[in-house]
Amino acid sequence: GQNIDQPTEMTATEGAIVQINCTYQTSGFNGLFWYQQHAGEAPTFLSYNVLDGLEEKGRFSSFLSRSKGYSYLLLKELQMKDSASYLCAVRSARGKLQFGAGTQVVVTP
Amino acid sequence: EAQVTQNPRYLITVTGKKLTVTCSQNMNHEYMSWYRQDPGLGLRQIYYSMNVEVTDKGDVPEGYKVSRKEKRNFPLILESPSPNQTSLYFCASSLGTNTGELFFGEGSRLTVL
Numbered sequence: 001g002q003n004i005d006q007p008t009e010m011t012a013t014e015g016a017i018v019q020i021n022c023t024y025q026t027s028g029f030n031g032l033f034w035y036q037q038h039a040g041e042a043p044t045f046l047s048y049n050v051l052d053g054l055e056e057k058g059r060f061s062s063f064l065s066r067s068k069g070y071s072y073l074l075l076k077e078l079q080m081k082d083s084a085s086y087l088c089a090v091r092s093a094r095g096k097l098q099f100g101a102g103t104q105v106v107v108t109p
Numbered sequence: 110e111a112q113v114t115q116n117p118r119y120l121i122t123v124t125g126k127k128l129t130v131t132c133s134q135n136m137n138h139e140y141m142s143w144y145r146q147d148p149g150l151g152l153r154q155i156y157y158s159m160n161v162e163v164t165d166k167g168d169v170p171e172g173y174k175v176s177r178k179e180k181r182n183f184p185l186i187l188e189s190p191s192p193n194q195t196s197l198y199f200c201a202s203s204l205g206t207n208t209g210e211l212f213f214g215e216g217s218r219l220t221v222l
Contacts (some may be wrong), residue, residue, distance in 0.1 A: 030207060042199060042213035043152070087152065095140060095159050095206040096167060101151035 004100035006088050010105045012078055020103045022088035033089040034062050035095045035101070036074045043087055046073065075105070083107045111202050115214035122190060123222050130185045130217050132200030138212075140203045141183040143175065144169070145196040146216075152199065158183055159206045166172045190221040 003025045012018040024032070031050040033041035036084055036099075047055055048070060049064035061074040085102040112133045123126055134141065134148075142157035149170075154167030158177040172194055174186040187194060201215040 033211065040216075042215050045210045045212075048210065052165075089152075094165070095157060096165070097142065097154055097157070097211070098168065099152040099154075101149065 004084075004088055004090055004098060006100040006103045008101070009104045009106065011107050011108060014078055014080060016078050017093045018078060018105060020075070020086050020105070022071045022073070022086075022100060024069050024071070024088070024090045024100075026069070026090050026092055026098075028093035029090065030093045030095075031064055031091045032062075032064055033087075033091070033097075034060075034071075035089065035099075036077045037087060037089040039085075046082050046086075078107050080107050080109070112143060113200055113202055113212050113214040115217045116198075118219060119141075119217065119218050121220045121222065124191055125189050128187050128190060130187075130200075130219070132180050132185065132214060134183075134202040134212070135181065136202065136204070136212065137180065138202035138209075139170045139180070139205050141177065142201050143173070143183070143185045144168065144199045144201065145194075146199065147196050155198075156183065157177070158206070171178075174192075187219075192221050195219060195221050 006022045022030035034046040045064040054063045059076045064071045085104050087102045088100040111154045116131045129168045143155040144152040153169045156175040158164045159161050201211045203211045
């Protein structure tokens with residue numbers, strides 16, 4: 001089975017950096033995703049890691065350590081529009097995808 | 110435009126009245142899946158399909174059925190809806206089981222009275 005943990009909420013000021021951690025346990029790892037979701041909307045894709053290391057995409061970066069069962073999403077130069085829920089999701093070898101409960105990021109002026 | 114389309118977007122129904130939520134994608138994706146989202150519980154996978162005629166249970170399949178007779182369509186069937194199935198439902202698809210991005214539909218908000 002899979003078990004995914006991430007913090008419930010984080011608050012940061014505009015222009016700052018925030019790091020959202022995600023730990024997981026899975027039987028057969030086949031990729032880790034990060035999604036952003038604004039209230040009442042569908043999740044939108046941010047990043048995908050299947051190998052260890054850092055993937056950078058503009059202001060967003062995602063890191064994966066498979067041996068530690070650990071990932072983080074780094075949001076730089078925070079903007080007000082970054083206030084949203086950030087979902088960590090892990091896919092198993094058989095294609096089953098499990099999401100964490102999400103981390104609500106609140107960006108303050 | 111590449112998209113995943115769900116219908117209906119909003120539905121209020123009563124206990125026991127069978128309903129179907131349709132999901133269609135126009136990207137020739139092999140992998141399709143259904144999720145429900147409830148406050149504090151995040152997205153939970155109901156069923157998924159790796160290809161036509163291949164479906165598997167996710168974490169919360171009880172009370173739901175699916176079928177995958179064609180590549181583009183993956184309907185979610187509630188044979189006898191109950192109030193605990195009141196939720197926000199999302200359909201999603203990706204190119205394959207081992208390829209990255211999962212594209213989501215806009216969501217279907219279902220209320221069972």
